[in-house]
Amino acid sequence: KNEVEQSPQNLTAQEGEFITINCSYSVGISALHWLQQHPGGGIVSLFMLSSGKKKHGRLIATINIQEKHSSLHITASHPRDSAVYICAVRSKGAQKLVFGQGTRLTINP
Amino acid sequence: NAGVTQTPKFQVLKTGQSMTLQCAQDMNHNSMYWYRQDPGMGLRLIYYSASEGTTDKGEVPNGYNVSRLNKREFSLRLESAAPSQTSVYFCASSERLQTYGYTFGSGTRLTVV
Numbered sequence: 607k608n609e610v611e612q613s614p615q616n617l618t619a620q621e622g623e624f625i626t627i628n629c630s631y632s633v634g635i636s637a638l639h640w641l642q643q644h645p646g647g648g649i650v651s652l653f654m655l656s657s658g659k660k661k662h663g664r665l666i667a668t669i670n671i672q673e674k675h676s677s678l679h680i681t682a683s684h685p686r687d688s689a690v691y692i693c694a695v696r697s698k699g700a701q702k703l704v705f706g707q708g709t710r711l712t713i714n715p
Numbered sequence: 716n717a718g719v720t721q722t723p724k725f726q727v728l729k730t731g732q733s734m735t736l737q738c739a740q741d742m743n744h745n746s747m748y749w750y751r752q753d754p755g756m757g758l759r760l761i762y763y764s765a766s767e768g769t770t771d772k773g774e775v776p777n778g779y780n781v782s783r784l785n786k787r788e789f790s791l792r793l794e795s796a797a798p799s800q801t802s803v804y805f806c807a808s809s810e811r812l813q814t815y816g817y818t819f820g821s822g823t824r825l826t827v828v
Contacts (some may be wrong), residue, residue, distance in 0.1 A: 608757075610757070639817070641817070646821075647803065647821060647822045647824075648819065648821050648822070649805060649819035649822075650819070651817040651818070651819075692757065692758070694757075694758070702760045702763065702773055702774065703758075703760070704757070705757030705758040705759070706757050707756060707757050708757065
């Protein structure tokens with residue numbers, strides 16, 4: 607079992623829908639990251655969380671440390687949100703991030 | 716524009732050939748990383764450099780070497796390329812080890828035939 611599991615692996619939705627991507631992990635962590643990889647391959651950091659909730663524009667990230675679970679929400683989705691969204695965690699005391707396999711999101715107009 | 720610059724963007728090698736992937740960042744970041752990304756798998760850390768003058772192995776270091784030439788530059792070398800090293804390689808940097816503010820390069824698509 608991977609240390610970081612994302613669901614769903616693929617998600618297709620219509621423009622305007624509310625999107626939720628989930629990330630579960632199996633180890634104690636010091637931080638969780640959400641990244642966005644565009645179709646051209648570029649990767650952008652979206653959030654780093656250690657507790658609670660963060661919001662940036664239409665993106666909201668939440669984390670529940672007790673349940674070892676994080677969600678990334680997109681409100682009023684748009685075709686330009688189409689990308690692969692990647693969850694990564696840093697275990698307590700570890701020097702490296704462990705990445706999930708990513709969720710491929712497609713938003714149709 | 717400030718960021719991480721990787722070269723080359725594409726490369727085809729024959730088995731046994733060597734090459735160096737170059738990475739440079741202009742954000743005065745202390746830490747730099749090399750990852751590989753393969754279909755169906757998450758990004759995997761090859762090597763990292765917490766600060767200038769130090770390098771450490773990551774998850775999948777075999778077949779690779781690195782050099783932190785100075786604070787700006789972190790290169791990845793394949794001494795004898797193998798088909799299993801066909802992948803997309805990403806360089807990244809952060810202000811300190813594993814902190815927020817990761818900036819990734821645009822990637823190098825390497826094919827070994």
